[in-house]
Amino acid sequence: MELLITYDVDTTTPQGRRRLRRVAKICEGYGIRVQKSVFEVVCSEADWLLLHHRLLDAIDSEHDSIRSYPLPRGTFSAAHHLGHSPSAGHDEPLIY
Template sequence: MDLLVTYDVETTTPAGERRLRKVAKICEGYGHRVQKSVFEVVCRDADKVKLVAAIEAVIDPARDSVRIYRLPAMALDDVEHLGRPRAMDPRGPFVI
């Protein structure tokens, strides 16, 4: 499945900064960063469950916001992109 993951983590405290780094690290393990707080993810249903659980374990739901958009099949193959060239193919090899 194709996902778009976006997050906004409150960073006015050291704890918030740590949560932000943890959320970013989790997302880096599942997809490609396309902007500072935006990731394109191609995964299976089981991987999505693990991704959601990992993020839920880190964020403060009263202060942070994470949105996971499930896109139509192969939607990431048909992205109109302006500006700097796309650095990664979302379906290409993924090395951690």
């Protein structure tokens, strides 16, 4: 499944900035960062449940917000991009 993850983490405190780094690190383990607070994830349903569990454990529910949109296959390649682009797509080869 394709999953778009967006988050707002309150960074007005050192604890908040730690939570932000933790959320980003968790998401990096599952998908591609396309903007500062937006990740595109291609994963199984089991991974999706685990990812949600880990994110819920990482945030402060009173101050932070995470949204995840389950999407039909192919949505990422249909996305439109304006301006500078930070990353390669999921289906593009990585050349070292």
